[in-house]
Amino acid sequence: MTSGVVGVTSGVGLPRVLEPVGVLPQAAWRLDARAELAADEVRVRVSRLNLDAASFRQLSVKHGGDGAAVRAEVLEIVGTRGKMHNPVTGSGGMLIGVVEEVGPESPLAVKAGDRVATLVSLTLTPLVIDDGLAGWDGLSEQVPASGHAILFGRSVVAVLPDDLSPELALAVFDVCGAPALVDRVVRGYSGDVSVTVLGGAGKSGSLALTAARLAGAQTRAVVVSEAERSLIVEHGLADRVAVVDARDPVAVAEAFEAPATVTVVCVDVPGCEHGAILATAAGGTVIFFSMATSFSAAALGAEGLAADVTMLVGNGFVPGHAAFALDVVRRTPAVRALFEARVSAH
Template sequence: MSIDLYGLSRVVAEQGVLPQRARRLDPSLPCREAELLIDVESLNVDAASFKQIKDEVGGSPARIAQRIQDIVRERGKMQNPVTGSGGMLIGRVKEIGPRHPARETLKPGDRIATLVSLTLTPLVIEEIQAVHPEIDRVDIRGHALLFASGIYARLPEDMPETLALAALDVCGAPALVARHVRPGMTVAVLGAGKSGALCLAQARRGLQGKGRLLALDISDKALAALSGIGLCDEALKVDATQGVDVMGAVFRATGGELCDLVVNCASVGNTEMASILSVKSGGTVIFFSMATSFTAAALGAEGVGKDVTMLVGNGYVPGHADLTLELLRAEPALRKLFETRYV
């Protein structure tokens, strides 16, 4: 290649390994010819990673900050060594390399959100200024580098940045749901957080009033919020780690038919079987949870003799940022829910 499209030159001591798999990245300056330099303001750590860190250190914001700082200092990026996941960031463009494809569309000072994972983004944290455990967010002072292949979105001017960041963090989820939901289907969404709410909203659009939409979560409060704004036909309180119990609840709710599509947005591990057992033979499961185990899903489906198509949401679908922001614009109740939770 004529330019370092994927940031291979930032990988430290692991020949031929892409940045996401690398043990350590080099986040040092200066910005190289095919890179974008960003003054970072905030990190949105993905839900599974933030929960693991919070549980590990006992929930103290100061200890959460220290653990994140330690990870970034050791790895040159934010990649939780337990979950393997990262998140995304917002910041202001500081410098654009002469061979970066955004040179014609961005300018220094533009505020953007990166739509690629922090697990492949070279990052330096100079100071952690605040930790917001309720929204999995960390405000920092530092810099990051976005490769030529890295996708991003300008922060919209018609909504608070915290709202936009919360939605953009998971924008691949509703965009992929849009591809798979059709009128007449029975759809279940497991997990009532950011991605779950957006997936329910998009699934409701795709069903066009024909079909059935179930929301599953362990939190009465979260389910009540979703039901209260009409995002589901029925809310089921379940522990997603208990696959047989979840199957029973879905079986009763669907009159024994089960679901055509199950979307897993849970932020805890061991939820693969809840998804697989709740879908019809020949149905589809989309795993958006970063706590998903491929081994558990593949062997679990085989073990129960379930013919099911299993998809891993990779976080990128063309047009995903625009689709997600438009959902918030078009659905006032959904936007209000996000503003209540994340702004």
């Protein structure tokens, strides 16, 4: 296989697109996942997938918690599409594995034998599963797997750290864009800054809260249950906590006495857009990290509410985001404990 593409589109994987021709791999319906490498590609022997929260929730709800049915559908998606790209949520996840082969023109700083995590979505990563996911019960986001994946010249990848288990590192890397972007946004404001995180007890939510606190913000968490409230309080992750259904815009707006400078949406269910907008002060920022977000609902809702807020899509990439997230986990024992508990539960 040769790259066949030069210039600004070099290294983005266009030759891997089977249909429809002319789109980038993320937008493609089907990718060529064969093991043969182009000169700028890398092949990884897969050991574990991490399905994103929105995708796993959708599949689990669809099949009534039947793990075997969830496993069968994931295999069907990968087999049909040549990638893990949930056609309902439009999302995928990420993976870890060992580098098998590096093309002679690859710009990625990895070598054969490196244990790595991909920091790009499975929705654009050519993927083959060869073990039928026999080691997965279909009941958790983390998926033991065997197969291979292809990284492009412009893919993002990180060598796994020695001081964290691969499963823990995978869980952190899965959401590493959240704390880095929250840090950037918070530090862009002067004076007192308040940050409200919808879904503060989850992976991205807990990292977002901690990054905001480390950046000097006053932090507030919205969670869905008393159990999650207790978790936040026990680990000291937020200055204030409210138990509110994030899909109820009035309840979210009234959860605290004043709107936030920055509101971060980390809830993996749809319908949280309007509450986040209402809960944000004029001149503030709403960051949407959930793949369940309807961006048309967000845009039209803000317009209809005459809300003078900046809305950002958390695209999962900020320069240095992987190292930043690992540093947050290492510096904050409570966050590390929360992640370790989540991983062990899987």
